[in-house]
Amino acid sequence: MNWPPTLMHVKIKNEKANFGLWLPLFLLFPLALVVLIVLSPIILIAVLILCGFGRGRWVWWGLRCLKVAIVSSWALRGLKVDVQTRRDIVQVSVI
């Protein structure tokens, strides 16, 4: 089974900035779910209006976008980008 990413680490180091950031994705996902549940009545109304005006294709497209967004974020686990030049260091890793 593929587990969702739990942490994201971003590190940027150059002449202007020098910071590292740990993003707790395991907290962001439940938060996103709560937001989705809270907004679900509005989304449902929007879907009904769009379908009423014959724009059902947009609803279908939106749902597919949502699915791909979820699948993509789920698949981020293990991503690592590490670029080091003479002046800059950019590191992104998803754990």
Add this chain to the structure above:
Amino acid sequence: MTENKKKILEMLADKKISVDDAYRLLSVIESDRGQPGDTTRAEPEVKSKPKYLRVSVMPDPENERAENVDRVNVRVPMSLIRAGIKLTALIPPEALDKVNGALKDKGINFDVRSVKPEDIEELIDALAELEVDVISGRGEKVRVFVER
């Protein structure tokens, strides 16, 4: 002649097995020649599925100009590539026409619409054999490979 070969020929002489069976058994023994006395066929090596696509640009230690080279190390999960290919299904047809046109202008005769979700697994399996190894004159060592 090994014991196993003798046994096969004896069985053939006694008409316990057919000529075809004897030939097949002898072929198995021939293929396992490195393991005397073992009549079982060696299992083919099971390749694990590719997990990551790796791209690395590192300074070539043998090149004196390598000190100024930028270092890049990217590891992309295969599942993300799968998801990315699925993204093409969301591109509107008008945009796909533009993409195809731009590719054609660059001399690439490829229809983006021909990428179907069913082809993804085949594509990723093909990627498993990929390995690019380039050493440039500027002291860079570029490697693109698949990690299991």
